[in-house]
Amino acid sequence: MWEQIRSNQRKSSILVVVMAFLLLAIGWFGGEGFYGPGGGTGGLIVASIVWIFLTLISYFSGDSIFLSISGARKIKREDHEVLWNVVEEMKIASGMARMPAVYIVDDPTPNAFATGRSPDKASVAVTTGLLERLTRSELQGVIAHEIGHIRNRDVLYMMMIGVMIGAIALLADIGVRMLFFGGRGRRRTSSEGGQAQAIIMIVSIVLMILAPIIAQIVYFAISRKREYLADASASQFTRYPEALASALEKISGSIRKPSKDAEKVNRIIAPSYIINPTLAARGNGEKANLFSTHPPTKERVRILRAMASGAGVGDYDVAFRQVTGNPVGVIPFRSLETAEKVEIKKPDEIPSEKHIDRVRQSTDAIWRLNKYTFIPCDCGTKLKVPPKLQGQRIMCPHCGGKHDVSSWL
Amino acid sequence: MGWVVLIVILVVIFLPLGWLIAIYNALVRLRNAVKNAFSQIDVQLKRRYDLIPNLVETVKGYAAHERETLEAVTKARQQAIDVSGLDSVKDRARVENMLTQTLKSLFAVSENYPDLKANENFLKLQEELTTTENKISFARQFYNDSVMELNNKTEMFPSNIIAGMFSFKQAEFFEVEEEAERKAPEVKF
16 A cells, blocks of 8 residues: 555656656757757746746645635534544544545535645545535545545645646747747847757747647646546545445536536646546546546446455456556556455445435535524524624524524524 | 775675664554554544443433343443453454444434434434444554554564564454354343
Protein backbone atom coordinates (compact mmCIF):
# COMPACT_ATOMS: atom_id res chain seq x y z
CA MET A 1 0.00 0.00 0.00
CA TRP A 2 2.52 2.57 1.10
CA GLU A 3 5.05 1.39 -1.49
CA GLN A 4 2.55 2.37 -4.12
CA ILE A 5 2.29 5.90 -2.79
CA ARG A 6 6.05 6.34 -2.78
CA SER A 7 6.40 5.00 -6.30
CA ASN A 8 3.69 7.40 -7.42
CA GLN A 9 5.51 10.28 -5.84
CA ARG A 10 8.70 9.46 -7.73
CA LYS A 11 6.91 9.24 -11.06
CA SER A 12 5.07 12.44 -10.44
CA SER A 13 8.27 14.28 -9.57
CA ILE A 14 9.75 13.17 -12.89
CA LEU A 15 6.68 14.45 -14.66
CA VAL A 16 6.90 17.78 -12.85
CA VAL A 17 10.54 18.14 -13.92
CA VAL A 18 9.71 17.31 -17.56
CA MET A 19 6.91 19.83 -17.56
CA ALA A 20 9.20 22.42 -16.02
CA PHE A 21 11.67 21.88 -18.86
CA LEU A 22 8.91 22.29 -21.38
CA LEU A 23 7.88 25.49 -19.71
CA LEU A 24 11.41 26.90 -19.60
CA ALA A 25 11.99 25.82 -23.20
CA ILE A 26 8.98 27.83 -24.25
CA GLY A 27 10.33 30.79 -22.36
CA TRP A 28 13.79 30.55 -23.89
CA PHE A 29 12.74 29.83 -27.46
CA GLY A 30 10.05 32.43 -27.23
CA GLY A 31 12.48 35.12 -26.08
CA GLU A 32 15.16 34.05 -28.53
CA GLY A 33 12.73 33.79 -31.40
CA PHE A 34 10.99 37.09 -30.96
CA TYR A 35 13.68 39.33 -29.52
CA GLY A 36 16.67 37.94 -31.37
CA PRO A 37 19.83 36.36 -29.86
CA GLY A 38 20.10 37.09 -26.17
CA GLY A 39 16.37 37.43 -25.80
CA GLY A 40 16.23 33.89 -24.45
CA THR A 41 17.39 34.94 -20.99
CA GLY A 42 14.56 37.42 -20.71
CA GLY A 43 12.14 34.74 -21.85
CA LEU A 44 13.48 32.35 -19.24
CA ILE A 45 13.01 34.93 -16.53
CA VAL A 46 9.46 35.71 -17.60
CA ALA A 47 8.60 32.00 -17.75
CA SER A 48 10.05 31.36 -14.29
CA ILE A 49 8.26 34.31 -12.74
CA VAL A 50 4.90 33.26 -14.17
CA TRP A 51 5.44 29.72 -13.02
CA ILE A 52 6.64 30.56 -9.51
CA PHE A 53 3.87 33.08 -9.03
CA LEU A 54 1.13 30.65 -10.06
CA THR A 55 2.68 27.84 -8.03
CA LEU A 56 2.84 29.90 -4.86
CA ILE A 57 -0.76 31.00 -5.24
CA SER A 58 -2.03 27.50 -5.81
CA TYR A 59 0.15 25.97 -3.11
CA PHE A 60 -0.94 28.32 -0.38
CA SER A 61 -4.49 29.14 -1.33
CA GLY A 62 -5.36 26.70 -4.08
CA ASP A 63 -7.74 24.73 -1.89
CA SER A 64 -9.58 27.74 -0.54
CA ILE A 65 -9.96 29.26 -4.02
CA PHE A 66 -11.17 25.91 -5.22
CA LEU A 67 -13.68 25.45 -2.41
CA SER A 68 -15.07 28.94 -2.81
CA ILE A 69 -15.48 28.59 -6.58
CA SER A 70 -17.45 25.41 -6.09
CA GLY A 71 -19.63 27.05 -3.44
CA ALA A 72 -18.69 24.51 -0.78
CA ARG A 73 -19.62 25.27 2.84
CA LYS A 74 -17.68 23.89 5.75
CA ILE A 75 -19.73 21.84 8.18
CA LYS A 76 -19.43 20.75 11.79
CA ARG A 77 -20.38 17.32 13.09
CA GLU A 78 -23.88 18.45 14.17
CA ASP A 79 -24.68 19.76 10.70
CA HIS A 80 -24.62 16.34 9.07
CA GLU A 81 -23.69 13.52 11.40
CA VAL A 82 -23.78 10.67 8.91
CA LEU A 83 -21.43 12.43 6.49
CA TRP A 84 -19.08 13.41 9.30
CA ASN A 85 -19.06 9.88 10.68
CA VAL A 86 -18.39 8.32 7.29
CA VAL A 87 -15.45 10.65 6.70
CA GLU A 88 -14.12 9.81 10.14
CA GLU A 89 -14.48 6.09 9.44
CA MET A 90 -12.46 6.41 6.25
CA LYS A 91 -9.89 8.55 8.01
CA ILE A 92 -9.40 5.66 10.43
CA ALA A 93 -9.39 3.01 7.71
CA SER A 94 -6.70 4.87 5.77
CA GLY A 95 -4.61 5.55 8.87
CA MET A 96 -4.63 9.30 8.32
CA ALA A 97 -3.39 11.27 11.30
CA ARG A 98 -5.86 14.11 11.09
CA MET A 99 -9.52 14.46 10.27
CA PRO A 100 -10.02 16.27 6.95
CA ALA A 101 -12.31 19.30 6.83
CA VAL A 102 -15.77 18.36 5.58
CA TYR A 103 -17.73 20.50 3.12
CA ILE A 104 -21.18 20.38 1.57
CA VAL A 105 -22.07 21.90 -1.80
CA ASP A 106 -25.73 22.78 -2.21
CA ASP A 107 -26.20 21.19 -5.62
CA PRO A 108 -28.73 18.54 -6.69
CA THR A 109 -26.18 16.90 -9.00
CA PRO A 110 -24.47 14.11 -7.08
CA ASN A 111 -20.71 14.54 -6.97
CA ALA A 112 -17.73 14.77 -4.63
CA PHE A 113 -14.16 16.03 -4.61
CA ALA A 114 -11.12 16.30 -2.38
CA THR A 115 -8.59 19.08 -2.12
CA GLY A 116 -5.68 20.21 0.03
CA ARG A 117 -1.94 20.03 -0.51
CA SER A 118 -1.18 17.37 2.13
CA PRO A 119 -3.05 14.77 4.19
CA ASP A 120 -2.86 17.15 7.15
CA LYS A 121 -4.50 19.98 5.27
CA ALA A 122 -7.09 18.04 3.36
CA SER A 123 -10.72 18.78 2.66
CA VAL A 124 -13.49 16.56 1.33
CA ALA A 125 -16.57 18.04 -0.29
CA VAL A 126 -19.80 16.37 -1.37
CA THR A 127 -22.97 17.74 -2.94
CA THR A 128 -26.40 17.53 -1.32
CA GLY A 129 -27.50 15.51 -4.35
CA LEU A 130 -24.94 12.87 -3.45
CA LEU A 131 -26.07 12.74 0.17
CA GLU A 132 -29.66 12.25 -0.90
CA ARG A 133 -29.12 9.54 -3.46
CA LEU A 134 -26.49 7.26 -1.95
CA THR A 135 -26.92 4.74 0.82
CA ARG A 136 -24.55 4.91 3.74
CA SER A 137 -22.22 2.25 2.36
CA GLU A 138 -22.19 3.85 -1.11
CA LEU A 139 -21.33 7.17 0.49
CA GLN A 140 -18.54 5.36 2.28
CA GLY A 141 -17.20 4.11 -1.06
CA VAL A 142 -17.18 7.62 -2.53
CA ILE A 143 -15.52 9.15 0.52
CA ALA A 144 -12.96 6.32 0.48
CA HIS A 145 -12.15 7.21 -3.14
CA GLU A 146 -11.59 10.84 -2.15
CA ILE A 147 -9.51 9.87 0.88
CA GLY A 148 -7.57 7.65 -1.54
CA HIS A 149 -6.74 10.75 -3.60
CA ILE A 150 -5.58 12.51 -0.46
CA ARG A 151 -3.46 9.58 0.76
CA ASN A 152 -1.90 9.09 -2.65
CA ARG A 153 -1.01 12.80 -2.68
CA ASP A 154 -2.87 13.21 -5.94
CA VAL A 155 -4.24 16.59 -5.04
CA LEU A 156 -0.86 18.27 -4.64
CA TYR A 157 0.65 16.82 -7.79
CA MET A 158 -2.34 17.37 -9.97
CA MET A 159 -2.42 20.93 -8.72
CA MET A 160 1.28 21.49 -9.42
CA ILE A 161 0.98 19.96 -12.87
CA GLY A 162 -2.24 21.83 -13.51
CA VAL A 163 -0.47 25.08 -12.67
CA MET A 164 2.34 24.20 -15.03
CA ILE A 165 -0.15 23.60 -17.82
CA GLY A 166 -1.74 26.92 -17.03
CA ALA A 167 1.65 28.64 -17.18
CA ILE A 168 2.52 26.93 -20.46
CA ALA A 169 -0.80 27.91 -21.97
CA LEU A 170 -0.38 31.47 -20.76
CA LEU A 171 3.13 31.82 -22.18
CA ALA A 172 2.13 30.23 -25.46
CA ASP A 173 -0.73 32.68 -25.62
CA ILE A 174 1.57 35.65 -24.99
CA GLY A 175 3.96 34.31 -27.59
CA VAL A 176 1.29 33.94 -30.23
CA ARG A 177 0.06 37.46 -29.54
CA MET A 178 3.57 38.84 -29.85
CA LEU A 179 3.99 37.02 -33.10
CA PHE A 180 1.05 38.85 -34.59
CA PHE A 181 1.01 42.20 -32.89
CA GLY A 182 4.33 43.15 -31.40
CA GLY A 183 7.95 42.26 -30.98
CA ARG A 184 8.48 42.16 -34.71
CA GLY A 185 10.01 45.60 -34.99
CA ARG A 186 12.64 44.86 -32.42
CA ARG A 187 13.75 41.70 -34.13
CA ARG A 188 17.17 41.86 -35.69
CA THR A 189 17.01 41.61 -39.45
CA SER A 190 20.71 41.50 -40.42
CA SER A 191 21.52 38.77 -42.89
CA GLU A 192 24.24 36.95 -40.91
CA GLY A 193 22.76 34.49 -38.46
CA GLY A 194 19.45 34.97 -40.14
CA GLN A 195 19.15 31.33 -40.88
CA ALA A 196 19.74 30.25 -37.28
CA GLN A 197 17.30 32.90 -36.25
CA ALA A 198 14.71 31.51 -38.63
CA ILE A 199 15.14 28.00 -37.24
CA ILE A 200 14.75 29.23 -33.68
CA MET A 201 11.71 31.14 -34.79
CA ILE A 202 10.13 28.05 -36.30
CA VAL A 203 10.98 25.92 -33.26
CA SER A 204 9.39 28.48 -30.98
CA ILE A 205 6.23 28.66 -33.05
CA VAL A 206 5.95 24.87 -33.12
CA LEU A 207 6.57 24.75 -29.36
CA MET A 208 3.89 27.33 -28.69
CA ILE A 209 1.36 25.38 -30.63
CA LEU A 210 2.30 21.89 -29.49
CA ALA A 211 3.42 22.37 -25.88
CA PRO A 212 0.01 23.18 -24.42
CA ILE A 213 -1.51 20.20 -26.21
CA ILE A 214 1.24 17.79 -25.15
CA ALA A 215 1.08 19.04 -21.59
CA GLN A 216 -2.67 18.49 -21.49
CA ILE A 217 -2.46 14.99 -22.91
CA VAL A 218 0.16 14.02 -20.33
CA TYR A 219 -1.90 15.60 -17.58
CA PHE A 220 -5.02 13.73 -18.58
CA ALA A 221 -3.20 10.41 -18.85
CA ILE A 222 -1.81 10.83 -15.34
CA SER A 223 -5.19 11.95 -14.09
CA ARG A 224 -6.90 8.83 -15.46
CA LYS A 225 -4.33 6.57 -13.88
CA ARG A 226 -4.81 8.26 -10.54
CA GLU A 227 -8.54 7.74 -10.74
CA TYR A 228 -7.96 3.99 -11.05
CA LEU A 229 -5.57 4.11 -8.12
CA ALA A 230 -8.06 6.00 -5.99
CA ASP A 231 -10.70 3.38 -6.86
CA ALA A 232 -8.25 0.65 -5.82
CA SER A 233 -7.53 2.46 -2.54
CA ALA A 234 -11.24 2.92 -1.91
CA SER A 235 -11.78 -0.79 -2.25
CA GLN A 236 -8.86 -1.52 0.04
CA PHE A 237 -10.15 0.87 2.70
CA THR A 238 -13.79 -0.22 2.65
CA ARG A 239 -13.12 -3.89 1.80
CA TYR A 240 -16.26 -3.70 -0.28
CA PRO A 241 -15.78 -2.71 -3.96
CA GLU A 242 -19.46 -3.12 -4.80
CA ALA A 243 -20.39 -0.02 -2.78
CA LEU A 244 -18.23 2.27 -4.93
CA ALA A 245 -19.37 0.51 -8.11
CA SER A 246 -23.04 1.12 -7.43
CA ALA A 247 -22.31 4.67 -6.26
CA LEU A 248 -20.51 5.41 -9.53
CA GLU A 249 -23.45 4.06 -11.47
CA LYS A 250 -25.89 6.18 -9.53
CA ILE A 251 -23.78 9.30 -9.94
CA SER A 252 -23.16 8.92 -13.65
CA GLY A 253 -26.78 7.97 -14.24
CA SER A 254 -28.13 11.14 -12.72
CA ILE A 255 -25.83 13.79 -14.10
CA ARG A 256 -27.75 16.09 -16.38
CA LYS A 257 -26.52 18.80 -18.67
CA PRO A 258 -25.17 21.56 -16.45
CA SER A 259 -26.34 25.15 -16.76
CA LYS A 260 -24.12 27.83 -18.37
CA ASP A 261 -22.84 29.04 -14.99
CA ALA A 262 -22.21 25.54 -13.78
CA GLU A 263 -20.33 24.84 -16.98
CA LYS A 264 -17.90 27.68 -16.23
CA VAL A 265 -17.30 26.38 -12.73
CA ASN A 266 -16.97 22.87 -14.07
CA ARG A 267 -14.12 23.73 -16.40
CA ILE A 268 -11.98 24.42 -13.35
CA ILE A 269 -13.27 21.83 -10.93
CA ALA A 270 -14.41 19.06 -13.27
CA PRO A 271 -11.15 17.10 -13.25
CA SER A 272 -11.30 16.82 -9.46
CA TYR A 273 -14.80 15.46 -9.15
CA ILE A 274 -15.29 11.75 -8.68
CA ILE A 275 -17.03 11.75 -12.05
CA ASN A 276 -16.35 14.48 -14.57
CA PRO A 277 -19.74 16.22 -14.85
CA THR A 278 -19.20 17.98 -18.19
CA LEU A 279 -18.12 14.80 -19.93
CA ALA A 280 -20.76 12.63 -18.33
CA ALA A 281 -23.45 15.05 -19.53
CA ARG A 282 -22.17 14.82 -23.07
CA GLY A 283 -22.41 11.06 -22.93
CA ASN A 284 -18.65 10.71 -22.86
CA GLY A 285 -18.70 8.56 -19.78
CA GLU A 286 -18.39 5.44 -21.88
CA LYS A 287 -15.27 5.96 -23.87
CA ALA A 288 -12.06 7.61 -22.80
CA ASN A 289 -9.96 9.57 -25.24
CA LEU A 290 -6.68 11.46 -24.91
CA PHE A 291 -8.49 14.41 -23.40
CA SER A 292 -10.48 12.60 -20.73
CA THR A 293 -9.65 13.41 -17.13
CA HIS A 294 -11.42 10.29 -15.91
CA PRO A 295 -11.54 6.72 -17.20
CA PRO A 296 -14.92 5.72 -18.59
CA THR A 297 -17.31 5.14 -15.70
CA LYS A 298 -18.62 1.88 -17.14
CA GLU A 299 -15.11 0.50 -17.18
CA ARG A 300 -14.44 1.62 -13.62
CA VAL A 301 -17.62 -0.13 -12.51
CA ARG A 302 -16.77 -3.29 -14.44
CA ILE A 303 -13.31 -3.44 -12.86
CA LEU A 304 -14.73 -3.02 -9.35
CA ARG A 305 -17.33 -5.73 -9.99
CA ALA A 306 -14.69 -8.07 -11.41
CA MET A 307 -12.81 -8.09 -8.11
CA ALA A 308 -13.67 -11.63 -7.15
CA SER A 309 -10.55 -12.70 -5.28
CA GLY A 310 -10.47 -9.96 -2.66
CA ALA A 311 -10.71 -6.25 -1.96
CA GLY A 312 -7.03 -5.29 -1.90
CA VAL A 313 -5.09 -3.16 -4.39
CA GLY A 314 -3.56 -6.36 -5.75
CA ASP A 315 -6.99 -7.77 -6.47
CA TYR A 316 -7.91 -4.52 -8.17
CA ASP A 317 -4.87 -4.90 -10.40
CA VAL A 318 -5.93 -8.40 -11.43
CA ALA A 319 -9.45 -7.20 -12.22
CA PHE A 320 -8.06 -4.20 -14.11
CA ARG A 321 -5.97 -6.39 -16.37
CA GLN A 322 -8.84 -8.75 -16.91
CA VAL A 323 -11.34 -6.04 -17.86
CA THR A 324 -9.14 -3.69 -19.91
CA GLY A 325 -6.90 -6.33 -21.46
CA ASN A 326 -3.98 -4.09 -20.51
CA PRO A 327 -1.15 -6.45 -19.51
CA VAL A 328 0.78 -3.83 -17.54
CA GLY A 329 -1.83 -3.21 -14.88
CA VAL A 330 -2.27 -0.02 -12.96
CA ILE A 331 -0.68 -0.68 -9.58
CA PRO A 332 3.11 -0.31 -9.35
CA PHE A 333 4.83 -3.69 -9.22
CA ARG A 334 6.51 -3.26 -5.86
CA SER A 335 3.32 -2.71 -3.95
CA LEU A 336 1.96 -5.98 -5.33
CA GLU A 337 4.88 -7.97 -3.98
CA THR A 338 3.99 -7.13 -0.42
CA ALA A 339 0.23 -7.10 -0.89
CA GLU A 340 -1.41 -9.55 1.47
CA LYS A 341 -4.73 -11.27 1.15
CA VAL A 342 -7.56 -8.84 1.71
CA GLU A 343 -11.00 -10.31 2.04
CA ILE A 344 -14.16 -8.71 0.77
CA LYS A 345 -16.49 -7.85 3.60
CA LYS A 346 -20.07 -6.84 3.12
CA PRO A 347 -21.02 -4.14 5.60
CA ASP A 348 -24.15 -4.48 7.69
CA GLU A 349 -27.00 -2.69 6.02
CA ILE A 350 -29.00 -0.35 8.17
CA PRO A 351 -32.50 -1.70 7.64
CA SER A 352 -34.30 1.48 8.56
CA GLU A 353 -32.33 3.67 6.16
CA LYS A 354 -34.75 5.57 3.97
CA HIS A 355 -34.43 8.02 1.10
CA ILE A 356 -36.73 10.51 2.81
CA ASP A 357 -34.48 10.56 5.90
CA ARG A 358 -31.43 11.26 3.78
CA VAL A 359 -33.19 14.13 2.04
CA ARG A 360 -34.25 15.52 5.41
CA GLN A 361 -30.72 15.28 6.79
CA SER A 362 -29.11 17.03 3.86
CA THR A 363 -31.69 19.82 3.67
CA ASP A 364 -31.42 20.27 7.43
CA ALA A 365 -27.66 20.66 6.99
CA ILE A 366 -28.22 23.46 4.47
CA TRP A 367 -30.78 25.16 6.76
CA ARG A 368 -28.25 25.07 9.57
CA LEU A 369 -25.46 26.41 7.36
CA ASN A 370 -27.78 29.28 6.49
CA LYS A 371 -28.14 30.01 10.21
CA TYR A 372 -31.76 28.92 10.52
CA THR A 373 -32.95 28.14 14.02
CA PHE A 374 -34.62 24.78 14.65
CA ILE A 375 -37.49 24.84 17.10
CA PRO A 376 -39.21 21.56 17.99
CA CYS A 377 -42.84 22.35 18.74
CA ASP A 378 -44.81 20.27 21.23
CA CYS A 379 -47.19 19.19 18.46
CA GLY A 380 -44.35 17.35 16.70
CA THR A 381 -43.63 19.99 14.08
CA LYS A 382 -40.07 21.15 13.66
CA LEU A 383 -40.00 24.86 12.88
CA LYS A 384 -37.15 26.21 10.80
CA VAL A 385 -36.84 29.90 11.48
CA PRO A 386 -34.81 32.25 9.28
CA PRO A 387 -32.12 34.34 11.02
CA LYS A 388 -33.98 37.61 10.46
CA LEU A 389 -36.72 36.52 12.89
CA GLN A 390 -34.14 36.23 15.65
CA GLY A 391 -35.46 37.53 18.97
CA GLN A 392 -39.12 37.55 17.91
CA ARG A 393 -42.06 35.47 19.01
CA ILE A 394 -43.50 33.21 16.36
CA MET A 395 -46.50 30.96 16.12
CA CYS A 396 -46.47 27.32 15.12
CA PRO A 397 -48.52 27.02 11.90
CA HIS A 398 -49.92 23.67 12.99
CA CYS A 399 -51.02 24.06 16.58
CA GLY A 400 -50.68 27.77 17.18
CA GLY A 401 -48.19 27.36 20.03
CA LYS A 402 -45.95 30.35 20.69
CA HIS A 403 -42.17 30.16 20.65
CA ASP A 404 -39.41 32.62 21.50
CA VAL A 405 -36.90 32.38 18.69
CA SER A 406 -33.85 33.41 20.70
CA SER A 407 -34.45 30.82 23.40
CA TRP A 408 -33.65 28.01 21.00
CA LEU A 409 -30.36 29.33 19.70
CA MET B 1 46.44 6.75 -3.83
CA GLY B 2 46.05 7.44 -0.14
CA TRP B 3 42.84 9.30 -0.85
CA VAL B 4 41.32 6.37 -2.65
CA VAL B 5 42.05 4.04 0.27
CA LEU B 6 40.55 6.51 2.68
CA ILE B 7 37.39 6.84 0.61
CA VAL B 8 37.06 3.06 0.29
CA ILE B 9 37.43 2.66 4.05
CA LEU B 10 34.85 5.35 4.70
CA VAL B 11 32.41 3.76 2.27
CA VAL B 12 32.93 0.33 3.80
CA ILE B 13 32.23 1.69 7.26
CA PHE B 14 29.49 4.19 6.61
CA LEU B 15 27.41 2.44 3.99
CA PRO B 16 26.43 -0.50 6.22
CA LEU B 17 26.01 1.88 9.13
CA GLY B 18 23.58 4.05 7.19
CA TRP B 19 21.74 0.95 6.08
CA LEU B 20 21.53 -0.31 9.66
CA ILE B 21 20.16 3.01 10.84
CA ALA B 22 17.57 3.03 8.08
CA ILE B 23 16.29 -0.44 8.97
CA TYR B 24 16.29 0.33 12.69
CA ASN B 25 14.28 3.49 12.10
CA ALA B 26 11.84 1.66 9.86
CA LEU B 27 11.28 -0.88 12.64
CA VAL B 28 10.72 1.82 15.22
CA ARG B 29 8.29 3.57 12.89
CA LEU B 30 6.34 0.36 12.42
CA ARG B 31 6.26 -0.39 16.13
CA ASN B 32 4.89 3.07 16.82
CA ALA B 33 2.37 2.68 14.03
CA VAL B 34 1.11 -0.53 15.63
CA LYS B 35 0.87 1.14 19.02
CA ASN B 36 -0.93 4.10 17.58
CA ALA B 37 -3.29 1.89 15.59
CA PHE B 38 -4.19 -0.02 18.72
CA SER B 39 -5.00 3.14 20.61
CA GLN B 40 -7.38 4.01 17.79
CA ILE B 41 -9.26 0.77 18.44
CA ASP B 42 -9.23 1.48 22.14
CA VAL B 43 -10.80 4.91 21.73
CA GLN B 44 -13.68 3.43 19.75
CA LEU B 45 -14.21 0.54 22.16
CA LYS B 46 -14.49 3.00 25.04
CA ARG B 47 -16.93 5.07 23.03
CA ARG B 48 -19.05 1.96 22.60
CA TYR B 49 -19.09 1.25 26.34
CA ASP B 50 -20.35 4.80 26.88
CA LEU B 51 -23.13 4.54 24.32
CA ILE B 52 -24.61 1.23 25.39
CA PRO B 53 -26.34 2.19 28.70
CA ASN B 54 -28.15 4.99 26.89
CA LEU B 55 -29.24 2.64 24.14
CA VAL B 56 -30.45 0.02 26.61
CA GLU B 57 -32.51 2.65 28.44
CA THR B 58 -34.10 3.90 25.24
CA VAL B 59 -34.99 0.44 23.99
CA LYS B 60 -36.38 -0.54 27.41
CA GLY B 61 -38.93 2.24 27.14
CA TYR B 62 -40.44 0.72 24.02
CA ALA B 63 -39.60 -2.95 24.15
CA ALA B 64 -39.47 -3.86 27.80
CA HIS B 65 -40.14 -7.54 27.25
CA GLU B 66 -36.99 -7.99 25.18
CA ARG B 67 -35.38 -8.33 28.58
CA GLU B 68 -33.11 -11.20 27.59
CA THR B 69 -31.54 -9.38 24.69
CA LEU B 70 -31.10 -6.24 26.75
CA GLU B 71 -29.48 -8.11 29.61
CA ALA B 72 -27.18 -9.94 27.23
CA VAL B 73 -25.96 -6.61 25.92
CA THR B 74 -25.41 -5.21 29.40
CA LYS B 75 -23.59 -8.35 30.48
CA ALA B 76 -21.37 -8.44 27.41
CA ARG B 77 -20.51 -4.78 27.95
CA GLN B 78 -19.53 -5.41 31.57
CA GLN B 79 -17.39 -8.36 30.53
CA ALA B 80 -15.66 -6.26 27.90
CA ILE B 81 -14.94 -3.50 30.41
CA ASP B 82 -13.58 -6.07 32.86
CA VAL B 83 -10.93 -7.34 30.46
CA SER B 84 -10.19 -3.95 28.88
CA GLY B 85 -7.31 -3.48 31.29
CA LEU B 86 -5.61 -6.67 30.13
CA ASP B 87 -2.69 -6.67 27.76
CA SER B 88 -3.77 -9.75 25.84
CA VAL B 89 -5.12 -8.60 22.52
CA LYS B 90 -6.62 -12.02 21.95
CA ASP B 91 -8.77 -12.03 25.08
CA ARG B 92 -10.01 -8.56 24.41
CA ALA B 93 -10.85 -9.41 20.82
CA ARG B 94 -12.93 -12.36 22.00
CA VAL B 95 -15.17 -10.42 24.40
CA GLU B 96 -15.45 -7.42 22.12
CA ASN B 97 -16.65 -9.66 19.31
CA MET B 98 -19.25 -11.07 21.66
CA LEU B 99 -20.45 -7.58 22.47
CA THR B 100 -20.72 -6.83 18.73
CA GLN B 101 -22.92 -9.89 18.29
CA THR B 102 -25.28 -9.02 21.12
CA LEU B 103 -25.64 -5.48 19.79
CA LYS B 104 -26.48 -6.85 16.37
CA SER B 105 -29.26 -8.96 17.79
CA LEU B 106 -30.54 -5.99 19.76
CA PHE B 107 -30.85 -3.94 16.58
CA ALA B 108 -32.44 -6.87 14.79
CA VAL B 109 -35.05 -7.11 17.56
CA SER B 110 -35.73 -3.36 17.45
CA GLU B 111 -36.91 -3.76 13.87
CA ASN B 112 -40.14 -5.18 15.29
CA TYR B 113 -40.99 -1.97 17.12
CA PRO B 114 -42.12 0.80 14.75
CA ASP B 115 -42.51 3.31 17.58
CA LEU B 116 -38.99 2.70 18.72
CA LYS B 117 -37.68 3.08 15.19
CA ALA B 118 -39.43 6.42 14.88
CA ASN B 119 -37.88 7.70 18.10
CA GLU B 120 -35.39 10.43 17.29
CA ASN B 121 -33.16 9.55 20.18
CA PHE B 122 -33.04 5.93 19.06
CA LEU B 123 -32.20 6.90 15.49
CA LYS B 124 -29.37 9.08 16.78
CA LEU B 125 -28.05 6.25 18.91
CA GLN B 126 -28.36 3.82 16.04
CA GLU B 127 -26.24 6.06 13.79
CA GLU B 128 -23.77 6.60 16.63
CA LEU B 129 -23.41 2.88 17.25
CA THR B 130 -23.26 2.03 13.56
CA THR B 131 -20.41 4.46 13.07
CA THR B 132 -18.67 3.26 16.22
CA GLU B 133 -18.94 -0.36 15.06
CA ASN B 134 -17.57 0.68 11.66
CA LYS B 135 -14.76 2.62 13.26
CA ILE B 136 -13.86 -0.36 15.42
CA SER B 137 -13.71 -2.60 12.39
CA PHE B 138 -11.74 -0.11 10.28
CA ALA B 139 -9.35 0.63 13.13
CA ARG B 140 -8.87 -3.11 13.58
CA GLN B 141 -8.30 -3.49 9.86
CA PHE B 142 -5.62 -0.81 9.91
CA TYR B 143 -4.12 -2.23 13.10
CA ASN B 144 -3.88 -5.71 11.60
CA ASP B 145 -2.27 -4.33 8.43
CA SER B 146 0.30 -2.54 10.57
CA VAL B 147 0.92 -5.67 12.63
CA MET B 148 1.39 -7.66 9.44
CA GLU B 149 3.97 -5.16 8.19
CA LEU B 150 5.85 -5.18 11.50
CA ASN B 151 5.82 -8.96 11.76
CA ASN B 152 7.02 -9.35 8.18
CA LYS B 153 9.88 -6.98 8.85
CA THR B 154 10.93 -8.82 12.00
CA GLU B 155 10.91 -12.14 10.15
CA MET B 156 12.40 -11.25 6.81
CA PHE B 157 16.08 -11.09 6.03
CA PRO B 158 18.00 -8.83 6.57
CA SER B 159 15.81 -6.74 8.84
CA ASN B 160 15.27 -9.75 11.15
CA ILE B 161 18.91 -9.47 12.28
CA ILE B 162 18.44 -5.94 13.47
CA ALA B 163 15.05 -6.78 14.94
CA GLY B 164 16.73 -9.57 16.90
CA MET B 165 19.60 -7.35 18.02
CA PHE B 166 17.30 -4.71 19.46
CA SER B 167 14.62 -7.22 20.48
CA PHE B 168 11.71 -5.97 18.42
CA LYS B 169 8.80 -8.24 19.26
CA GLN B 170 6.07 -9.49 16.98
CA ALA B 171 2.67 -7.98 17.63
CA GLU B 172 -0.61 -9.82 18.10
CA PHE B 173 -3.43 -9.59 15.57
CA PHE B 174 -6.82 -8.34 16.68
CA GLU B 175 -8.86 -11.11 15.13
CA VAL B 176 -12.50 -11.51 14.44
CA GLU B 177 -13.22 -15.05 15.50
CA GLU B 178 -15.08 -16.93 12.84
CA GLU B 179 -16.87 -18.91 15.49
CA ALA B 180 -18.22 -15.88 17.28
CA GLU B 181 -19.13 -14.30 13.98
CA ARG B 182 -21.31 -17.16 12.85
CA LYS B 183 -22.96 -18.37 16.01
CA ALA B 184 -25.85 -16.40 17.38
CA PRO B 185 -25.11 -15.34 20.95
CA GLU B 186 -26.25 -17.80 23.55
CA VAL B 187 -28.21 -16.25 26.32
CA LYS B 188 -28.97 -18.22 29.45
CA PHE B 189 -30.56 -17.04 32.63
